[in-house]
Amino acid sequence: MRQPAVFFGHGSPMNALGGPFADAWRAVGAAIGKPKGVVMVSAHWETDGLGVTAQAQPETIHDFGGFTEELHAMQYPAPGSPELALRVAELTGARPTTQWGLDHGTWSVLAHVWPEADVPVVQLSLDRGLDAQGHFDVASMLAPLRDEGVVIAGSGDFVHNLGAWKRTGGDAYPWATGFNEAVKAALVRGDHQALIDWVGLAEDAQMSVPTDEHFLPLLYVAAQRQPDDAVSFFNDVIEGGSISMTGVRIG
Numbered sequence: 321m322r323q324p325a326v327f328f329g330h331g332s333p334m335n336a337l338g339g340p341f342a343d344a345w346r347a348v349g350a351a352i353g354k355p356k357g358v359v360m361v362s363a364h365w366e367t368d369g370l371g372v373t374a375q376a377q378p379e380t381i382h383d384f385g386g387f388t389e390e391l392h393a394m395q396y397p398a399p400g401s402p403e404l405a406l407r408v409a410e411l412t413g414a415r416p417t418t419q420w421g422l423d424h425g426t427w428s429v430l431a432h433v434w435p436e437a438d439v440p441v442v443q444l445s446l447d448r449g450l451d452a453q454g455h456f457d458v459a460s461m462l463a464p465l466r467d468e469g470v471v472i473a474g475s476g477d478f479v480h481n482l483g484a485w486k487r488t489g490g491d492a493y494p495w496a497t498g499f500n501e502a503v504k505a506a507l508v509r510g511d512h513q514a515l516i517d518w519v520g521l522a523e524d525a526q527m528s529v530p531t532d533e534h535f536l537p538l539l540y541v542a543a544q545r546q547p548d549d550a551v552s553f554f555n556d557v558i559e560g561g562s563i564s565m566t567g568v569r570i571g
Contacts, residue, residue: 321469322466322467322546322571323352323355323465323466323469323470323471323472323571324352324466324471324569324570324571325466325471325472325473325474325540325541325544325545325569325570325571326348326352326471326472326473326474326541326567326568326569326570327473327474327475327476327537327538327541327542327567327568328345328429328433328473328474328475328567329341329476329477329478329555329563329564329565329566329567330363330424330425330428330429330475330476330477330565331477331559331563331565332559332563333384333387333391333424333428334387334388334391335428335429336391336394336424336427336428336429336431336432337388337390337391337394338432340555341555341557341565342432343432344554344555344567345429345432345433345555345567346432346433346435347554348433348554348567348569349432349433349434349435352433352471354434354438354439355439355469355470355471356404356440356468356469356470357401357404357439357440357441357442357469357470357471358430358439358440358441358442358470358471358473359404359408359442359443359444359462359465359470359471359472359473360422360425360426360430360441360442360443360444360473360474360475361443361444361445361446361459361473361474361475361536361537361540362423362425362426362443362446362474362475362476362537363425363446363475363476363477363480363533363534363536363537364383364423364424364425364533365420365423365425365443365445365446366445366446366447366448366533367445367446367447367448368447368448368449369415369447369449370412370413370414370415370444370445370447370458371414371415371416371417371419371420371444371445372405372408372409372412372414372415372416372417372442372443372444372445373400373405373416373417373418373420373421373422373442373443374400374402374405374406374416374417374418374442375400375402375418375421376399376400376401376402377397377399377400378398378399378400378420378421378422378441378442378443379421379422380394380395380396380397380421380422380427381420381421381422381423381424381427382394382424383423383424384424394427394431396422396426396427396430396431396437397437398422398427398430398434398437398438398439398440398441399437399438399440399441400440400441400442401440401441401442402416404440404442404470405442407465407468408442408444408462408465411461411462411464411465412444412458412461412462414444414445420443420445421443422441422443423443425475425476425537426441426443426475429475444462444540446533446536446537452516452517452518452532452536452539453516455536455539455540456512456515456516456539456542456543458540459472459539459540459541459542459543459544460543462540462543462544463543463544466544466571472540472541472544473541474537474538474539474540474541475537476533476534476535476536476537476538477534477535477563477564477565477566478499478500478503478528478535478538478564478566479496479499479500479528479529479558479562479563479564480528480529480530480531480534480535480562480563480564481496481527481528481529481530481562481563482562482563483530484527484561484562485559485560485561485562485563486560486561486562487560489559489560489561490560490561491561492558492561492562493527493561493562495522495523495524495527495528496527496528496558496561496562496564497558498522498523498524499521499522499524499525499527499528499529500528500556500558500564500566501522502521502522502525503515503518503521503538503566504553504556504566504568506521507542507551507568507570508551510545512542512543512545515538515539515542516539518532518535528562528564538568541568541570542570544570544571545570545571546571549570549571550570550571551568551569551570552568552569553566553567553568553569554566554567554568554569555567
């Protein structure tokens with residue numbers, strides 16, 4: 321059975337410890353079941369050239385500072401899959417590597433999606449040398465994996481402006497809401513070019529995406545859409561005014 325493609329708005333690493341967003345991630349996992357594997361593109365692994373993790377037991381990387389001891393001690397011992405890594409390399413030309421593991425963009429989410437840590441996970445990096453069209457083209461090369469039992473996933477945020485984030489919470493900025501809704505509308509209508517050319521997607525788009533590493537993983541999920549695929553959303557909330565937690569499932 322063809323597996324879905326899923327984008328997770330991951331927000332703060334603290335979501336790894338639970339809460340309403342984690343509850344929705346758990347529901348996504350329950351609905352999918354146990355796939356053969358996952359290829360995850362995280363906002364937090366950028367490289368010169370394309371890389372894919374290839375070790376049998378990837379490290380849980382705590383790529384952040386200043387959070388609770390409980391969070392820093394958290395482990396997600398999901399297996400890797402050298403075989404899946406080689407398949408990704410075959411499809412995309414990515415270089416297999418053991419110099420990375422599962423960063424918090426991956427494990428903070430998957431610890432709830434598959435809490436038993438029994439689904440093999442490989443990460444595909446964001447190649448700094450590619451523009452948005454280049455990322456979409458690489459993403460399109462992954463399409464056969466869905467029919468091989470593999471979930472294609474991305475982890476980032478539609479809207480990610482830490483400089484404007486309100487620590488005490490509060491309403492979403494109008495520009496954040498506008499961009500979030502414009503992204504959702506483009507996904508529903510299958511307008512891939514609008515997502516690739518995201519700067520023109522809404523007024524003040526660059527307020528929502530001041531740097532693109534949290535947006536680009538969405539392209540890896542959007543590129544998987546087939547004509548018969550349904551599109552649905554979860555965790556459709558903007559936190560602190562400027563961080564979108566919105567997730568999307570395709571298929």
